[in-house]
Amino acid sequence: MTRLVLGMALALPISLLPALALADVASAQQQIEAQQLDAAEATLLEHLTGQPNDSEARFLLARVRAWRGQPEQALPLYDQLLQREPDNADYLLGQGQALLWAGRPQAALDSLERAAQIAPDYADIQQVIQQARAAMTSPVTATTAVATAPAQRRHELELSARQDWLDSGFDNWRSQRLDYASTQPEGLGWYGALLREQRFGEWDQGAEAGAVIALDENWTLQPEVGYQPSPYFLPEWHADLRLQRRLPAGFLGAASIRRTEYETTRVERLALSAERYWDAWRAGYTLNITDVANAGTPVGHDLALDYYYAGLSYAGLRLTVGEEEAVEEQQLITSDVRALSLQGRHWLDSRWALTWEVGHHRQGDYYTRRWLQLGLRHAF
Template sequence: MQWMVDARPAAMAAIVGALVLVPAPFADAQDEERRTEMEASLRYDALDSGFDDWLTQRLDVQSRLRGAPTWYGALHRERRYGTWDEALLAGAAVPLGETWVVQPEVGRTFSADFLAKWHADLGVQRVLGGGYVGSVSLRRTRYEGSQVDRLALGMERYWGNWRGAYTLNVSDVDVAGTPVGHAVALDYYYGERSLVGVRGALGREEEGLPGGEVVTTDVASVSVHGRHWFHDDWALSWELGALSQGDLYDRYGIQLGLRHAF
């Protein structure tokens, strides 16, 4: 788990703004050509309770054009519990008219010691008017020794330079019950594409352990994040956060990334 129950609602905010007529400042109507962005990032997490610290290396790519399908993907490798896992994901956000967006996503892990072996997700978003956007997604995640099915229901609101979001996550873990989680986000957009925001999560979540074991614990997290475009084609992204994974551990992390548009 990351700082939110699911990072996809926050990551999709800019995509939805570029695809449909959402009254958001980052929906840049002046972009008449396809815009591709690539970001390399490094994350460090310090854990207590005797766990080794975590390290994540990630490369993200996103290509979008207002009113056309947005394509995105990521390659990342993570070190936890003294071993490395590598994974790849790919997805798309496809507009259907001016009010609907369909988003399929798939991911696969090459050496699944603690990450999931694969996941498949299908999301749908609808612009409701008045700055509101509703969403629903279904995800199946397969670990070495278990399977997790998750339903996510979300609502976003855009007003002025602000975006607020709430997501309810209900999971069915075949070896660990039916955890429920809540996630909230508040972002402020400045300039054409820069932003700063806060995220929080509370509830119960599944966590992958070495050997494919999945456990469910109480979770509480908070983080602040941002992306600052210091040049037309270059941006610095960052995140600071803290997470309590029940009785397993507390985790404190920092992430820095460099983003380039071309």
């Protein structure tokens, strides 16, 4: 009888182990819901000491560390999980998100694109792919469901030069730019540029600056200003305000208003845009309605199609049709336009990229313009 009682006493704790393990994970979940991430991490670490093979707890710990702003500490956990289950889309998604928050969007895309191949209908994967691409293709912030997961800030500098060749007796144009952008997927982004352009034998110089403000997980506000101190053909200043909304299924919608002040006239523009990200593609359309003082209301259409390869490298097509304003000498003119260009950005490694653009632009009966632009971009 004594042996029976002793055996039952020893067997009881063993039989309770699965229930206790579940209780630990459930407690950690409750702590996460209460935003007690420190406590949740401690609970999971203690649990994994006794249950080192519990993949669910390890996966939850990886996410907690990323949410606490420690994505680099989450990455070894994802490596361990993926060694056991290399085709687990949830693990690949978590790894990609952690890499993005760690400021490594190119590496993030490798994991995310693998996840998209395994689970093509997984909406969260497509959303994070969109965020990773936006992190380096434009100064647009991205947001996530958990706002307590700050990402590392990424800075980029680009030096570029452009040459335009004009016919109809017009002098060729030249321009140089120094662009800077600072982005953070859950925080404030900002950007600026110094520029100088030569047209009609004269040089203009100026500066631009803007910011991207995440209002919540779906809305962003983007103000921008530009100023040229002594312009000959460029505007004296411009101000732009853009409001963007993230929509389901990889769609984005945006509206912007812009005012441009020249020495002799004023231009106001309303732009309505729609974008769609899917697989390795991005498509966009913009309707431009412009009010030129004493010169009518031109309407133009911009189309864009980008293909991403090798992470964040991409090649894109741009098409413009409709009416557009342009500067001829110091006079603002409005005419029909047809423009077609190819552009791209090729990342040599995680820090250096080459940018390029070639195009053809017909400004009504005034002139035809062809151009080539080359740039070198550095991320740090």
